[in-house]
Amino acid sequence: MTDLAGARASLPTGRKGPGCRFLFAFVLLISMAFIALPQVSEAQSYRFSSVTIEGNQRIDPSAIVNYAGIARGQTVSASELNDAYQRVLASGLFESVEMVPQGNRLVIRVEEYPTINVVSFEGNRRLKDDALTEIVESRSRRVLNPDVVERDVARIVDAYVAEGRIAARVTPRIIRRSDNRTDLIFEIFEGGVVEVQSISFVGNQEYSDNRLRRVLNTKQAGILRAFIRSDTFIEDRIEFDKQVLRDFYLSRGYVDFRVTNVTSELSRARDGYYMTLHVEEGQQFxxxxxxxxxxxxxxxxxxxxxxxxxxxxxxxxxxxxxxxxxxxxxxxxxxxxxxxxxxxxxxxxxxxxxxxxxxxxxxGERIFVERIDIEGNTTTLDRVVRQQFNTVEGDPFNPREIREAAERIRALGFFQTAEVNAREGSSPDQVIIDVDLEEEPTGSLSLGGTYSTNSGFGAVVQFSERNFLGRGQQLRLSFSAAEDVTDYGIQFAEPNLLGRDLRFGLDLLYRESESSFTRFDVLSGQFRPSLNFPVGENSRLGVHYSLSLDQLVIDPPNKIGGSLIDAEDARGDIWKSEVGYRYTYDSRTTGLNPNAGYLFEFGQDFGGLGGDYTYISTTGRAVAQTKVLNEEVTLRAALEGGMLYSPNDDSRVTDRFNFFGRRMRGFEPYGIGPREVSTGQNDPLGGTYFAVARFEAEFPLGLPEEYGITGGLFYDMGSVWGLDTTSTSVVQEDFALRHVVGFSLFWNTPVGPLRFNFSKALKKERYDNEQLFNLTIQTEF
Incomplete structure (x- = not known):
């Protein structure tokens, strides 16, 4: 500290010394020298009198010069020359680009990308070549661009991920050909499907996991995982599941419901996801x-x-x-x-x-519909789409009516997509309704099989067209054959006759019945036009005319002289001409309770208008259904009955009522009712009256929901009775209730719905034919 103080004290404090003045003069001279120097740091510039293109084979030199954007005699800087280089490279036509200034000449050397000779796919089984070709940008006779190929690889992988194959890999391979051509091959490893191993819920109190899983579109993998595609994990499907789950709760009064979180954890083997949906139900309002x-x-x-x-x-x-x-x-x-x-x-x-x-x-606002524009319907006629609108040009614009019309258009099933939007018309108080459609195939050819313990194995062949000639009409040609019954049918329907909600139907049917339960066969043909129209919000009325021919056939070896059936056979062919009506009231779609509903039907047929047989046939049916115990159990009840009146007492077994398994379980076809019994004879005759009550409960069995197996209990009671003509050998002609209880197994399989019925008659008559087990199956493929 002392030395530092002494040094400071020795410095001069007044005039500057000679050393300081010298230093100042030196700095001043240097500064003046720099100011006097000329500017030599000016940026380098070029002026080219010619441009030469080298290395190009397909691309015209003028096109390359246009990409570069450099004109002859133009002065360009080094940065502008670099911009020209970037423009040529960005064209996507060249693998490499080099710009070499040579005096007043610019040389542009390029190496062109090869052209694609063919684009092919290898290793793909789940997605066909046609589907993949639509996905990729690379095309034959186009330039091979690595950036485009990279995007194509990503698109193909995304397509497989959407199918639930997250392990899919795609490797592009290039095979060089002559003339700078190449084959582009996408080698695909599809990988396995990643399934949803389990779906669970957190926070649900009112409804069980099993009930909520039935709401979702995504399903758990089960024993039928090889056939069920809905158990594949698809991320985009989760948002849809969240929406349908919210709709489920909203329709039951839970207005505060929300899905707080969805977690999807991949298993260690990377072959399955565990989904957990966290929900808040809230209170029911x-x-x-x-x-x-x-x-x-x-x-x-x-x-x-x-x-x-x-x-x-x-x-x-x-x-x-x-x-x-x-x-x-x-x-x-x-x-x-x-x-x-x-x-x-x-x-x-x-x-x-x-x-x-x-x-x-x-x-509301005074807005009118100026016009309705329909586009995209290459087959379907405009009038078919316009019939779904309750609004026409010039009507007041009602957004709700337009939304409902859009739903009706989609419900037709003719279009893959149907978008209905409104836009401003020629003035602010006019709107134009745009209907943009994309059609889908409406015809189908189906082959199917059936089996039941009553009819045995059967085959079904059916051609149907839901939009015949683009008119919205329906046409069906069908053939079905089982061991006992063969059916042929042609059915035509016009759902909007005269542009109104008036359904016209025309049926041509023919049946050959060779029952193993009787000694007679039945051949019948029918011509039946009909009309059906609404008479209320939930009710419709159908009227029809029917002309039919019934043949009762008994082979000579089976004839029994003096029997009622043989007497009816001796009358020959019977022509029946009838008119009839049927009233239907169905509350199941528009009722106040989404878990309950009922159906009521009543109809009458009046025969004798020029035919061989005069009669009045009256039938009625009432069905009710509800779900209880948090919608886990479905209860059904049905009451059905009918009466046949023949003023001439000339009804035949083909006219009278018989039970064929569906009306009442636990008995074989023709199993109950009046019978003619004598030595070597046991003929079912049918009855002029019938009544049956069916009660059923369907419930889960505790098995995983994805198995599609539920159980049921049923209790049926009913009777068939009454005859126009009788004899001393007729038994069981009077009313007598039969009672049946049973257990059912329902199994929804990919090959069709199966139903197993195990039944036991609690009360039956002596000559009734009981059926302890019944199995039905129907499928299409």
Missing amino acids: RFGKITTVSEYKGADAKEFQESLRIREGVVYRPGLVENSITRLERLATRKGFDFLRAEPRITRNDRDLTLDVEFVLVR
Whole structure:
């Protein structure tokens, strides 16, 4: 410290010394010298009087010069020359590019990519060549570009991942040919399908895992994994599953439901995923107060309120609100209230878990439909699509009606995609409805097989066209043959006769029945035109005319003199001419409860209009179904009956009622009812009356849901009785209830639905033919 202080004290504090002045003068001289130097750091520039192209074989030199963008005599900098190089390289035509300035001449040397001679695929089995060709960009006679090939590899891999094959690998191979050509080969290793090993849920309280798994489109892998494709893990399918799961809960009143997370863990063997869906169910809400308020001049809120079907206390469903809006707006249309819109305003009551809904009738915007443009329908006629709209050009625009029309178009099944959108027309108060369609094949040829313990093995051949000649008509040609029954059929239907919801049908049927349960055979042919139309929101009425020919055939060795069946056979062929109707009411699709519904049918046939047989046949059926125990158990009940009245007492066994297994289980065909019994004779006669009640419960057996096996219990009771003509050898002519209990196994297999029925008659008559076991199967391939 002392030395440093002394040094500081010795420095001069006044005038500068001679050393300092010398240093200042030296720095000043150097600075002036630098200022006086000329500028020599100017960027290098080029001026070319000619451009020479070397190495090109297919590409024209002028095209390369255009890519470079350098004109003769133009002065270019080094950076501009580099930009020209990048432009030529970016054309994707050259494997290498070199630009060499040689004085006033520019030499561009290029090495062209080869052209593709052929694009082929090897190792692919699941995805065919045609499908892969549509995916890749590389094409024959195009330039081979490594960047394009790399994108093609990624596209092929993605296509296999979408099929659940995440281990798929694709290797591009290049085989050089003459004239700078090459074969491009994609070697594909498809790998195995990655299955969904298990699907589990966390947070579900009201519905079990088994019930929720039945909602999802994705299924668990089971014993039928070789046939079931829905157990393949596809990531895009998860979003769809989340949506259908939400729709399931919303339709049951759980308005706060949400899927909080979905985890998918790959197994160690990388051959399966374990999916876990984390859900929050929330509380179930019901409808509270349902009111209607009118802000539309002239619209009576009370009148509109009376048209609603929602009632307080019903489980809340968004679909019911949508249906109510549709009902209100249709009523407004009938009353001439244009542009009336029903807006639901929902008030939540957390205390009593209800939702009050107030429908407010307001005036919507004055917008009209200018026109409806339909594109993409190369086969289907425009009128088939337009028939799905309740709106025509010039009508008030109703977005709800347009959405419903779009759903009806998709429901036709004629189109792979159907997009319906509205856009502004020639003025702000006009809209144009655009319908963009992509058609799909509507014809099919199916081969099938059947089996039942009653009819044995059978074969089915069927050709069907759902959009015949593009008119929306249906045509079906069918042939089925079993051990006892052979059927031929031609069926035609026009679903929109005269442009209305009026279905016209025409059936030509022929049957040969050689029953092993009787000594007689039956041949019958029928010509049957019909009309079917709606008479209510859930009801339809069908009317028909039928002309048929029935032949009762008994081989001479089997004839028994004096029997009733032989007497009926002796009458020869019988022509029947009848008119009839059938009324149907079905609440299962539009009912208030998605888990319950009922069906009611009633019909009558009146014969004798020029035919050989006069009669009135009356039948009725009522079916109800509901799900209980958190929708795990399905309960069904059916009541069915019929009566045949013949004023001339001349009915035959082909006219009277018989049970053929489906109406009542536990008995063989022709197994119950009046019979003619004598020495060497036991003929079923059928009855002029029948009644049957069926009760059934279907429930899970605790097996994995993906096996598709459920169980059931059933209890049937019924009877067939009554004859027009009788004899002393007839037994069991009077009414007598039979009672049957049984157990069923239902198995949905890839080869068709199987049903095994094990039954036991609790009460039967002496000559009844009991059936302890019954199996049915039907499939198409």
